[in-house]
Structure formats: C-alpha cells, structure tokens
Amino acid sequence: MAANRDTKSFVWSDESEPHKKRTKEIINKHPEIRALIGRNPYTILVIALCVAVQLTLAVVLKESPWWLVIVLSYCVGAFACHTLFVCIHECAHNLLFKNRTLNTLSGILANLPLVFPSSVSFQKYHLKHHSYQGVEELDADMPFRWEAKLIDNSTLGKALWLLFYPVFQLLRPLRLTKEIKIFDGWTLVNWIVQFGFMALVIYFLGGKSTMFLVLSFFFSIGLHPLGARWIQEHYLTHGDHQETKSYYGVLNPVNLNVGYHNEHHDFPSIPWNKLPKIKQIANSYYETLGYHTSYTKLLFQFLFDKNISIYSRVARDNRGKSRMK
Numbered sequence: 001m002a003a004n005r006d007t008k009s010f011v012w013s014d015e016s017e018p019h020k021k022r023t024k025e026i027i028n029k030h031p032e033i034r035a036l037i038g039r040n041p042y043t044i045l046v047i048a049l050c051v052a053v054q055l056t057l058a059v060v061l062k063e064s065p066w067w068l069v070i071v072l073s074y075c076v077g078a079f080a081c082h083t084l085f086v087c088i089h090e091c092a093h094n095l096l097f098k099n100r101t102l103n104t105l106s107g108i109l110a111n112l113p114l115v116f117p118s119s120v121s122f123q124k125y126h127l128k129h130h131s132y133q134g135v136e137e138l139d140a141d142m143p144f145r146w147e148a149k150l151i152d153n154s155t156l157g158k159a160l161w162l163l164f165y166p167v168f169q170l171l172r173p174l175r176l177t178k179e180i181k182i183f184d185g186w187t188l189v190n191w192i193v194q195f196g197f198m199a200l201v202i203y204f205l206g207g208k209s210t211m212f213l214v215l216s217f218f219f220s221i222g223l224h225p226l227g228a229r230w231i232q233e234h235y236l237t238h239g240d241h242q243e244t245k246s247y248y249g250v251l252n253p254v255n256l257n258v259g260y261h262n263e264h265h266d267f268p269s270i271p272w273n274k275l276p277k278i279k280q281i282a283n284s285y286y287e288t289l290g291y292h293t294s295y296t297k298l299l300f301q302f303l304f305d306k307n308i309s310i311y312s313r314v315a316r317d318n319r320g321k322s323r324m325k
Contacts, residue, residue, distance in 0.1 A: 010148070010315035012237060017133040017316070018243070020266040024180035026266065026282045033267065033281055043096050046256065047087045047110045054113035054216065058201065058209040069212050074224065077216025079254060084110045086256045086272065092123040095271040104142045108190050115217045116166070117194035120186045125173045128180070130268055132309065133234075134243065134316045138179060140172040141234060143310050153309035158302060163223040165230065194309045226251075228295040231302045233261045236312040238290040243314035247292045253277075262289060 027033060054077060061069050091107035094100055107119035125140045136145075147168055151157040161168070175180065195288035203212050221227055232239065232247045247259030258264075260275035263286070267278055279286050290296050301306055 006221050007184075008149075008152075008311065010145075010311055010313050011241060012240070013243075013314050013316050014135065015316075018132075019133070019262075021128075022285060023266045026285055026289050030281050033270075033278060036267070036270045036274045036277055038269075038271065038274075039097060040090075040273050041096055043065070043090055043256075043271070044106055046083065047106060050084050050087070050305060051078045051109065054213065058205055059260055061212050062205050064208060068207065069208050070215060073212050073215035074219050075213060076151055078219035078224050078226055081114055081216045081220035082229075083254065083256060084114060085221065086258045086265075088119045088122055089126065089258070090125045090256075090272060091119065093268055095269075096127060104186055107252050108193055111190065111194055112197050113213055113216070114196075115213050116170075117190040117200060118170075119180070120190040121173060124180045124182075125176050128176065130265065133265075134314050136317070137175055140169075140176060142172070142313060142315065143168070144172065144175075145183060148310035150315075151310045153306045153311075155303050158310070159223055162227045162230075163218065163225065165222050166218060169221075225295040225299050228292075228299040228302065229255075229258065230291050231298055231308075232259070232295070234313060235308065236314065237292070237298065237301065239307070240290060242290050244291050245292060246279075246286070247295065249293045249295065251295060259292075262286060262291075 057072060057077060057211060061072065087105045087110045090096060091103045091110065094103045096103050096106050104120065104123065107123060111117060111119040128138045129141045132141060147161075151161045167277070173180075176182075198210075198213075201213065219226070222229065232245055234243055234245075236243070237245065244262050244265055246262045252259045254295050256272040257275045258272070260279065263275045263278040264270075267275075270278065
C-alpha cells in the first residue's frame with residue numbers, strides 16, 4: 001500500500017478496498033457461507049419493541065425531574081435509539097423483507113423516535129459506502145477535509161465532534177448529489193411522517209418528553225460509549241493501515257451484532273443474526289485482523305490519543321480502486 005501517514009492528511013491508498021477480494025477467497029474456501037444469505041423478518045419485532053420503549057419512556061417522563069430525563073436518555077434511550085439505527089441499516093440492505101417497499105416502510109417506522117427524518121436518505125447513500133469505501137465524493141461515511149482540519153486531534157474538538165456527529169452526518173451526503181437524487185417521493189413521505197410524529201409529541205407530551213427523545217438521539221451516536229462505534233468501524237486505531245475493524249464485545253447482542261463490521265462488509269447480504277456464524281466458519285481470516293473489545297476503552301483512546309485524529313482514515317481517489325476488477 002502506498003499510503004501517507006502525515007497526521008494532517010488522510011492515509012491515501014492506491015490499492016482496492018479489501019472486502020471484495022476477501023469475500024471471494026472466503027467463498028471459495030467456505031462455500032457453505034452462501035447458506036447464510038437471506039433475510040430476517042423478525043427484525044420488525046425489534047423495531048416495534050424499541051419504538052414502544054421510547055414512546056413509553058417519553059410519556060412517563062412528561063412530568064419527571066430533568067435529572068431523570070437526562071439519566072434515562074443516556075442509560076436507556078441511547079441504547080434503544082442505537083438499535084433502531086442498526087435496524088434502519090438492515091432495512092437499507094433489504095434484509096427484512098423481499099419487498100423493497102416493506103423495507104423502506106420499516107425504516108420509516110424505526111425512524112420515529114430518532115427525531116429527524118433520515119431513514120430514506122440513509123438507504124440511498126449507504127450502499128455507495130460499500131461499493132466505494134474511502135472515495136470522498138461517493139462515500140458519505142468519509143469525513144470532509146474541512147471537517148478533519150477543523151477537529152484534527154484536539155481532545156475537546158473530538159469530544160464536540162462526537163457530540164454533534166449527527167450534524168456532520170447530515171451534511172456529508174450533500175457531496176453525493178451528482179450520484180444520487182437527494183429528494184424524491186419517499187424522502188417526502190419520510191419527512192411528513194417524521195415531522196408529523198414530532199409535532200404530536202411536542203403538542204401532547206411537552207418539553208421534557210421531547211428533550212428525552214432529542215437527547216437519546218444525540219447520545220446514541222455521539223458522546224457516549226456507543227458513539228465509539230463510528231471510530232471502531234473505519235478509523236485507524238491500531239497504528240496500521242487496516243481500514244475496517246470489528247468489535248467483539250458484550251454489547252453486540254444489544255446492538256444486533258453491528259460490531260461484526262468486517263464480516264458485514266465482506267457479506268452485506270447476510271442479516272445481523274447470522275454475522276457471528278461468518279466468523280465461526282471463516283475464523284482463520286478474521287482472527288489475524290485488528291479488532292476492539294470495549295467501546296468505553298476505545299472512546300477514551302480516541303479522545304486522548306494525539307495519534308488518532310479525524311484524518312485517521314484510509315482514502316482513495318480512484319473509483320476503480322474501490323472495487324475489485
């Protein structure tokens with residue numbers, strides 16, 4: 001790999017993203033993995049449960065003290081919202097139902113407690129992340145260059161970056177406008193449903209219930225151990241050039257195995273409940289890769305390690321290099 005380890009620049013690579021090549025090797029050696037490909041319609045029950053938890057807590061907290069609103073947002077709401085994000089991710093890959101419309105509607109349902117409409121937009125740009133990993137103009141998971149320059153490796157900056165991570169996520173897809181249609185009919189449906197839902201929450205439940213949902217949303221992907229997931233997935237945290245890392249920790253059952261990120265990128269057509277089986281079958285491919293076992297440890301490492309910055313990502317400027325020929 002020809003890569004630049006300058007801390008003021010992304011790590012530029014002239015090699016293809018690693019997943020397509022590894023997928024072919026694993027399939028050739030373990031063709032039984034093909035049997036794991038499919039869908040898990042029971043994920044809709046997880047969506048219904050998490051939505052119900054958030055709505056129930058929003059009602060209960062209507063007249064509660066503010067300290068309880070904040071504590072439950074951090075300790076309960078964040079986990080429910082994070083699981084809903086994973087469910088939206090499953091919907092984006094059409095891993096619930098064969099019918100694409102049903103997956104889209106399931107994503108819109110999962111979006112309800114997450115305050116801002118995002119499920120349909122995520123569905124559009126996320127698959128580009130898999131096909132063009134590290135290509136700035138096509139991968140909405142890649143930070144902007146100005147974003148990386150603004151935050152760099154400052155502890156305070158990185159903390160604020162995590163706290164407001166949803167804002168950066170909202171802005172990044174705008175650079176994909178030449179490749180995808182940002183606004184369409186389904187986006188409008190997502191907006192109408194989401195803003196209508198939030199209007200009802202504000203009107204009938206009031207400020208504390210609304211803030212519970214807002215705080216749960218920001219904590220679920222922000223300044224919280226769960227927010228370390230964004231660092232785990234594609235940041236260079238081991239002093240190497242391995243651009244995707246998995247998490248094998250105690251939160252995987254709660255997070256629907258989203259920590260199995262190398263496995264997911266290698267086999268994006270396999271639903272969350274079967275991702276651990278990939279590692280069991282092809283462990284020789286994964287045991288030699290760097291991985292994480294604690295989101296809390298990773299969170300503090302990211303915040304205080306000056307060798308890790310927003311620039312700690314592998315980037316490539318050649319579309320063809322992002323896909324195996």
